[in-house]
Amino acid sequence: MIQVEHMNKTFKVTRRSAGFSEAVKALFHREVELIHALNDISFTIGDGEMVGYIGPNGAGKSSTIKILSGILTPDNGTCMINGRIPWKERKEHVKDIGVVFGQRSQLWWDVPILDSFELLRDIYEIPTHQYQETLDELTGLLSLGELLRTPARQLSLGQRMRCEIAASLLHRPKILFLDEPTIGLDAVSKLAVRDFIRKQNKEHKTTVLLTTHDMQDIDALADRVLLIGRGRLLLDGTLSDLKSHRPKEEATLDEIIAALYRDYRI
Numbered sequence: 001m002i003q004v005e006h007m008n009k010t011f012k013v014t015r016r017s018a019g020f021s022e023a024v025k026a027l028f029h030r031e032v033e034l035i036h037a038l039n040d041i042s043f044t045i046g047d048g049e050m051v052g053y054i055g056p057n058g059a060g061k062s063s064t065i066k067i068l069s070g071i072l073t074p075d076n077g078t079c080m081i082n083g084r085i086p087w088k089e090r091k092e093h094v095k096d097i098g099v100v101f102g103q104r105s106q107l108w109w110d111v112p113i114l115d116s117f118e119l120l121r122d123i124y125e126i127p128t129h130q131y132q133e134t135l136d137e138l139t140g141l142l143s144l145g146e147l148l149r150t151p152a153r154q155l156s157l158g159q160r161m162r163c164e165i166a167a168s169l170l171h172r173p174k175i176l177f178l179d180e181p182t183i184g185l186d187a188v189s190k191l192a193v194r195d196f197i198r199k200q201n202k203e204h205k206t207t208v209l210l211t212t213h214d215m216q217d218i219d220a221l222a223d224r225v226l227l228i229g230r231g232r233l234l235l236d237g238t239l240s241d242l243k244s245h246r247p248k249e250e251a252t253l254d255e256i257i258a259a260l261y262r263d264y265r266i
């Protein structure tokens, strides 16, 4: 169970104009701006739910995922995941979660994927027989085969993403955070990744929180959708609730979302 209550996160950003004289000025005086990345966010996600977390660029999605993963600390508010506070009980917490950041890699760049997996096995202290069983299952489902013997830097984006997803699941976490897992993937790879996530949720009852700008991901995967804009939670409902906001009869999901962003001025 994921319980978030009245969570806030502010970032301090320093700004200066370009140029040498501005750089010198900045030594004495820095312009500091406060960014309210998250503003009084509350939601609860039950075990086995599959939830889409959507919103425009800079809305606060990744900041939320980072807090839920224990990487960031909120300014205030509470967050309990399976009875633990992520950033306070990080070592135990990470055993319960898998995280994939589509724009970043958790794999070591220059070594074969299998070496990265074995390092993760040691970090998570996964028993050997369980590791082998999970690896065999993931290799089959994600068609990893030869990829396991290839260094991450020699893989295509789609191949690497399949390995990233496998890496996040080696320790059989109960919760999976996916931050733009299909970004940049071709149609075939997207379908494969979506299919896998759906199976993982159905067969292992894995709770999934997914951020994406691809509305087909949402259509294919999310039973429930959270909409965030300018750090505020604006909508929490089913996919059909979301679709009821259609601006015209034959509107696509992209058009519905664009209309929602317009209506909420985000």
Ligand SMILES: Nc1ncnc2c1ncn2[C@@H]1O[C@H](COP(=O)(O)OP(=O)(O)OP(=O)(O)O)[C@@H](O)[C@H]1O
Pocket (backbone or CB within 6 Å): 011, 012, 013, 035, 036, 037, 055, 056, 057, 058, 059, 060, 061, 062, 063, 064
């Ligand atoms: N480390 C940081 N330092 C300063 N500001 C930050 C930092 N991380 C995020 N922000 C700011 O917080 C706000 C929310 O950012 P966040 O990355 O959570 O958005 P997002 O919804 O994931 O966006 P996107 O869809 O573009 O990935 C943005 O205004 C961003 O500039």
